[in-house]
Amino acid sequence: MEINIQLKALADKINQLKSKIETEESTKHAFVLPFIHVLGYDAFNPLEVVPEFTADLGLKKGEKVDYAIFQNGEPIIIVECKSWKENLTVHNSQLFRYFHVTKTRFALLTNGIEYQFFTDLDDKNKMDQKPFLEFDITNLKENIINEITKFHKTNFNVDNIVSNASALKYIKEIKKQITIELENPSNDFTKLFANKVYAGRLTEKVVDEFKDLVQKSLNQFISEKINDRLNAALTKETIKQQGEQVESIEEESKIITSEEELEGYRIIVAILRRKIPTSRVVYRDTQSYFGILLDDNNRKPLCRLHLNGSKKYISLFNENKTEAKISIASIDDIYQFEKELLDTVTLYETE
Numbered sequence: 001m002e003i004n005i006q007l008k009a010l011a012d013k014i015n016q017l018k019s020k021i022e023t024e025e026s027t028k029h030a031f032v033l034p035f036i037h038v039l040g041y042d043a044f045n046p047l048e049v050v051p052e053f054t055a056d057l058g059l060k061k062g063e064k065v066d067y068a069i070f071q072n073g074e075p076i077i078i079v080e081c082k083s084w085k086e087n088l089t090v091h092n093s094q095l096f097r098y099f100h101v102t103k104t105r106f107a108l109l110t111n112g113i114e115y116q117f118f119t120d121l122d123d124k125n126k127m128d129q130k131p132f133l134e135f136d137i138t139n140l141k142e143n144i145i146n147e148i149t150k151f152h153k154t155n156f157n158v159d160n161i162v163s164n165a166s167a168l169k170y171i172k173e174i175k176k177q178i179t180i181e182l183e184n185p186s187n188d189f190t191k192l193f194a195n196k197v198y199a200g201r202l203t204e205k206v207v208d209e210f211k212d213l214v215q216k217s218l219n220q221f222i223s224e225k226i227n228d229r230l231n232a233a234l235t236k237e238t239i240k241q242q243g244e245q246v247e248s249i250e251e252e253s254k255i256i257t258s259e260e261e262l263e264g265y266r267i268i269v270a271i272l273r274r275k276i277p278t279s280r281v282v283y284r285d286t287q288s289y290f291g292i293l294l295d296d297n298n299r300k301p302l303c304r305l306h307l308n309g310s311k312k313y314i315s316l317f318n319e320n321k322t323e324a325k326i327s328i329a330s331i332d333d334i335y336q337f338e339k340e341l342l343d344t345v346t347l348y349e350t351e
Helices: 003-020 024-038 094-099 142-149 158-183 187-197 204-253 259-272 331-350
Strands: 049-054 064-071 074-081 106-110 114-118 133-136 281-285 290-294 301-306 312-317 323-328
Touching: 003 024, 003 142, 024 064, 024 074, 049 074, 064 094, 074 094, 094 106, 133 142, 133 158, 158 204, 187 204, 259 281, 259 290, 259 301, 259 331, 301 323, 301 331, 312 331, 323 331
Parallel strands: 074 106
Antiparallel strands: 049 064, 064 074, 106 114, 114 133, 281 290, 290 301, 301 312, 312 323
């Protein structure tokens, strides 16, 4: 099963169960261990997932981190869990203390819903204060799923993840700054644009006036870009639908219902009218055969006429709806199959 499908299934499970989960221990078993399983690790294999992981911390003994994920006999991720009701904070976290005494390069702090991945980008062997990857599992974007996939057992590569972690960290921080500037442009941000369009001296008053202009310009620009994308998508979909309609019309234009087929239909109606109203016997012409149905239902075929080739045939259906193709000399031979046609109607009426 693809990881995105597994993550979606876990998110649905969390939304259904969280109101019934009261403790940190329940959070671990219901939310965190299934996430570790999604990453491809066997939570019941002590060589892969070690609960209550302990390491020597000098004079400080007995402290434990909730889980350590192992690969090739070495811990690659240490995990600290909180109850899903708790906010995440790394202050006074065991993760800081364990990080520098193990060989791991990654630490995970989670409450089963929010996940924060840390490494040591700022100082070697010292866990960073800020996570390089952060997400809410119940609201995942495609780019985040791609990052989670890198931690899967089959993909895990320390160097690849660490080299990408720096970019993730700064992208996250830059996006935060963009959000701040969009909501309330700073002087420096305002001057960046005002200097390019305003010929006069940028006094404090001018900068204040430009703040509103910059904010409106950016919001309009983003809205226009979104609308352009939506319109392009709608246009593409419209063209696709029009193409399908043209194909359908072209397909239908190739179908010509002959007078002989209509005469065959009238013979079958005459046979069946003694048992059912004529309005229930409906024909559908196709390129390969002339089909006659009960109640215009594809699952209730009465027979099929093949009259456009050099040889003529009628197809009848047994109780298993298996088609039997029988040669006929002319449409008058249809009268020979009165019993079979009436039996087919009886079969559907019994169902």
